[in-house]
Amino acid sequence: MNVTPAANSKxxxxxxxxxxxxxxxxxFDKVAINVAVIPISQEFGLSETQVGLILSSFFLSYAIMQPIGGSLADKFGSRKVILISVICWSVFTILTGTAWSFLSLIVIRFLFGIGEGSYPSASSVAVAESFPQHERARAKSILTSATTIGAVLATLVAASLSKQYGWQTMFVILGVLGLFLALLYAKFLHPTGSQAVKAKSSTDKLPLKDLLKISMLWKLMAIYFGISMVNWGMMSWMPSYMVKVRHLDMVSMGALASIPAILSFFTVLGTGWMLDKRMVGREKYLISIGSVIGIISLYLLSKAPTVALVVTYQAFASIGLGAAVTTTLTMPLKYISPSSVGAASGLIYLGGQIAGVIAPTAMGFMIQQFNGSYDAAFWLLIIATAIPFVVGMTLRTGSTSRQEPPQAVTPSV
Incomplete structure (x- = not known):
């Protein structure tokens, strides 16, 4: 069947x-636990360290599935992997609402991570299947901006649902919403345009051992690790910080959390445009400058005397790190062979999810050891932000031309 350019574009x-x-x-499903742990910890009598373990148990399995899901999407196409992922994570979201103990939460969240772990890299494959190379940074930035919308709405929705119906019912509602999404995907998600045909017929798919020889991937993994230490650390503990230290109620906390996320949304979209139009071959500068903004903002946040300044500095940190993370996640789509995008993206996401394993538990342990003070936990995030700055300055893409897209990176031997 021939597809017209206009139809393919739509x-x-x-x-x-x-x-x-x-x-x-x-x-929604991922962030809801960060709000729910406040009533959960009270109901089950959990310490900060135990709360951190619950949050990290998800990221352990989530990290394991990143490269596996990407490789499966490269082999079988993104649609099948995405559908299975959505169904699995929705079922385990519902089951989270049935948890009855600390151990049951650990097990359910671990299984939840397995279900959801294939989605990020499979969605990158879907972008590569559907968009030509010179449009992928903007397409990926739109996807990344959707995560900021999710973060805004998730905190607000989770806080409201938990307060009105209880945390158990909240997870059931969110899980059912995910199953409805799976029905939409089954009917309408078909990323099989001309780009998909080109990608799947390509003979330049790199095996994992050759991907691991590409130094850029290791650097991007380290960069994403540092950024994700901050993102997951803040996402996991800022709700508790604002409620316990700054004495806000849950709904007010959720409303204020939307301000940094909204600014991050616009930053991500603007960064995607710059990456396609102005910054080809110069991506490292966006990563390093964004990291410096993040370092300064996090330090000021840790010393902020008022709630207004906390939100202000958190917003500046979101702007800097939003630019850095968008750049990091779009680079595989521009510099790696289309037939290996899933596996390459999965390796980079693996670095971020390792941070997701470490950050919540490490911050919880520090908060408990310092008798409820968050100072040491914030310093952990500041140090982590130095990683993308240092590593980012060593990136080499081999192209500074705006007019022609750079060639795919090949493994160094």
Whole structure:
């Protein structure tokens, strides 16, 4: 069947819209636990360290599935992997609402991570299947911006649902919403345009051992690790910090959390435009400058005397790190062979999810050891932000031309 350019253009934006919706609901289910741990810890009598272990148990399995899911999407196509992922994570979101103890939460959240772990890298494959190379940074930035929308809505929705119906019912509602998304995907998600045909017929798919020889991937993994230490650390503990230290109620906390996320949303979109139009071959500067903004903002946040300044500095940190993370996640789509995008993206996401394993538990342990003070926990995040700055300055892409897209990176031997 021949597809006209206009029809193909409409189809790729339908795919992108559905993927964005998936990322938003993905964040609903992922972030809800950060709000729910406040009543959960009271109900089950959990310490900060135990809360950190619950949050980290998800990221352990989530990290393991990143490269596996990407490789499966490269082999079988993104649609099948995405569908299975959405169904699995929705079922385990519902089961989270049935948890009855600390141990049951650990097990359910671990299984939840397995279900959800394939979605990020599979969605990157769907972008590569649907968009030509010179449009992928903007497409990926739109996907990344959807995560900020998810973060905004998730905190607000989770706080409201938990307060009105209880945390158990909240997870059931969110899980059912995910199953509805799976029905939409089954009917409408078909990322099989001309880019997909080109990618799947390509003979330049790199095996994992050759991907691991590409120094850029290791650097991007380290960069994403540092950024994710901050993102997951803040996402996991800022709700508790604002309620316990700054004495806000849960709904007010959720409303204020939306301000940094909204600014991050616009930053991510602007960064995607710059990456396609102005910064080809110069991506390292966006990563390093964004990291410096993050370091300064996090330090000022840790010393802020008022809630207003806390939110202000958190917003500046979101702007800097939003630019850095968008750049990091789009680089595989521009510099790696289309037939290996899933595996390459999965390796980079692996670095971020390792940070997700470490950050919540490490911060919880520090908060407990310092008798409820968050100072040491914030210093952990400041130190982590230095990683993308240092490593980012060593990136080499081999192209400074705006007119022609750079060639795919090949393994160094």
């Amino acid at each position: 189809h790729k934006y339908l795919v992108l819209g559905l993927l964005c919706l998936g990322w938003i609901i993905n964040y």
